[in-house]
Every structure is written in structure tokens, then in C-alpha cells.
Amino acid sequence: MQVVTLGPEGTYSHRAASAVSDDVVFRESVSAIVAAVDAGKFERGVVPIENSIEGSVTETLDAIADSDIAVTQEIVTPIRHALLAQSPNFETVASHSQALAQCRSYLEREYPDVDLEAVTSTAKGVEYARDDPTVAGIGHPGNAGDDLVVVAEDIQDRSSNSTRFFVVAPASERSQGGGKSTVVVYPNANYPGLLLELLEAFAERDINLSRIESRPSGNRLGDYLFHIDFEAGLYEDRAKEALEEVEEIAADGWVKRLGSYDRQHVVD
Numbered sequence: 001m002q003v004v005t006l007g008p009e010g011t012y013s014h015r016a017a018s019a020v021s022d023d024v025v026f027r028e029s030v031s032a033i034v035a036a037v038d039a040g041k042f043e044r045g046v047v048p049i050e051n052s053i054e055g056s057v058t059e060t061l062d063a064i065a066d067s068d069i070a071v072t073q074e075i076v077t078p079i080r081h082a083l084l085a086q087s088p089n090f091e092t093v094a095s096h097s098q099a100l101a102q103c104r105s106y107l108e109r110e111y112p113d114v115d116l117e118a119v120t121s122t123a124k125g126v127e128y129a130r131d132d133p134t135v136a137g138i139g140h141p142g143n144a145g146d147d148l149v150v151v152a153e154d155i156q157d158r159s160s161n162s163t164r165f166f167v168v169a170p171a172s173e174r175s176q177g178g179g180k181s182t183v184v185v186y187p188n189a190n191y192p193g194l195l196l197e198l199l200e201a202f203a204e205r206d207i208n209l210s211r212i213e214s215r216p217s218g219n220r221l222g223d224y225l226f227h228i229d230f231e232a233g234l235y236e237d238r239a240k241e242a243l244e245e246v247e248e249i250a251a252d253g254w255v256k257r258l259g260s261y262d263r264q265h266v267v268d
């Protein structure tokens with residue numbers, strides 16, 4: 001089975017995707033990965049959804065809300081960043097914006113004068129460092145190879161740094177089975193207590209929410225859609241009842257059931 005994820009080779013997404021299949025192909029953005037899976041070009045895609053330090057990967061949330069795909073699994077992996085360069089003397093640090101943010105305090109403390117440059121992935125930043133002696137990349141230390149030195153290891157601002165990825169698939173792969181589920185709700189309404197009503201639909205049935213994130217709908221200022229992860233399978237009566245109620249609340253909008261799934265830990 002072919003799985004598509006963020007490239008080039010050596011990204012954290014690549015490491016997570018390797019737990020799904022050995023046959024990994026790459027795209028340069030999360031939106032392109034989700035679009036390719038939505039178009040049926042690949043059976044699976046792996047995309048970062050949230051990080052323990054920096055929070056949601058908003059590009060992924062928006063791509064998922066705009067497409068018609070399934071979530072079939074979640075993968076959680078520790079993120080331990082290294083600073084990789086041709087020598088300890090560099091002027092620019094290049095990496096994915098999430099990685100730069102996860103190492104913000106370290107960089108401010110140790111390299112207050114360097115320029116920070118956001119690139120499409122951590123592995124892209126490491127490639128850049130390989131080509132340019134004035135650039136250091138932030139990424140997995142396994143990317144150093146023979147031509148880069150590991151200037152520093154474990155530079156993330158918290159040792160518990162970890163990222164959660166979604167394994168996505170065409171909509172036909174949506175499953176009712178699994179310990180967790182994800183839905184996206186667009187109420188297309190705005191009145192006092194709307195969010196409370198949405199939350200009560202789950203709370204009244206003793207369903208624990210593990211994440212709720214609001215994103216602008218893009219339709220008008222102050223209009224939101226909600227990404228909700230909860231700890232129950234869609235096959236469960238309590239989940240079915242909760243979503244019936246959510247559908248009533250969102251009668252003027254829509255509810256997307258992305259599927260139920262289980263968690264896998266990838267330690268590397």
C-alpha cells in the first residue's frame with residue numbers, strides 16, 4: 001500500500017508514515033497530501049494534526065474540513081529536535097515553522113542573533129544546510145548523514161514534545177469501530193449558548209472530549225467551525241445519540257463524521 005506524506009525523506013511525517021507502509025511517497029504541503037487522498041490517488045496519507053507545545057497544525061485542520069476524507073488511525077510520536085549544520089558557525093536556522101516554534105526559547109537563549117527561516121519541512125531545512133555552510137537545519141538527528149554535524153541535540157523547549165498525526169484515507173474507508181472519533185461541525189448559526197449546547201450533547205452521555213478546536217469558516221468574520229475529537233466509537237449508541245443532537249443544532253450547517261480509529265505510538 002502506498003502512503004503519501006510530507007517530504008522530502010527524513011521528515012517526522014515520514015517516520016510516522018513508515019509505521020503505515022514501507023512504500024512512502026512525498027508531497028511538499030499538507031494541503032497537497034489531503035487533496036491527493038481525497039482525489040483517490042493514494043490509499044493512505046499521513047498528516048500532522050497537533051503538537052504538545054505549539055498546538056494545532058491549522059493547515060491540516062482546514063484541509064480536512066474542506067475535503068471528504070476518512071481518518072483511520074492516529075499516530076503519536078515523540079519529537080526530539082537536533083541542530084544540524086556543516087559547522088557550529090552559521091547565520092541562519094531553517095526549519096518547518098512548527099519546529100522553529102517548538103525550539104523558540106532555546107534559539108533565543110543560545111543564538112539570539114541568527115535569522116530564522118521557515119521552510120516547508122524539517123528535512124527541507126536540513127537539505128538547505130547541506131547546500132549552504134551559513135545555514136543550520138532543525139530536524140531529527142538521523143538526518144545528519146556524513147556531511148553534517150549534530151551541533152546540539154534535544155533542543156525542543158520541553159522534553160515531553162510530541163506530535164499527533166492522522167492517517168487519512170478516501171471517504172469509503174470511514175470506520176465506526178475504534179476508541180476515538182473525529183467530527184467537524186459547522187453550525188452556521190450564532191446565538192448565546194450554541195457552543196454550550198454542542199458540548200452538552202457529549203457531556204450528557206458521559207463522552208469525554210479529547211480536543212475541541214474552532215477555526216474560522218472563511219464565510220464571514222466571527223463565523224466558526226469546530227473540530228471535535230471524542231473518546232467513543234461511532235458504533236456506540238451514546239455516540240450516535242450525541243451526533244443526532246449535534247446534527248439538530250447544526251441543522252442550518254453540516255456535520256462531517258471523519259470516522260473512528262485507534263491510537264498507535266511510534267517511538268523512534
Ligand SMILES: O=C(O)C(=O)C[C@]1(C(=O)O)C=C[C@@H](O)C=C1
Pocket residue numbers: 006010011012013014048051057079096098099120121122123163
Ligand atoms: O517538518 C516535518 O518534519 C514534519 O513532518 C512536519 C511537522 C509539523 O507540521 O508539525 C511534524 C512534526 C513536528 O512537530 C514538526 C514538523
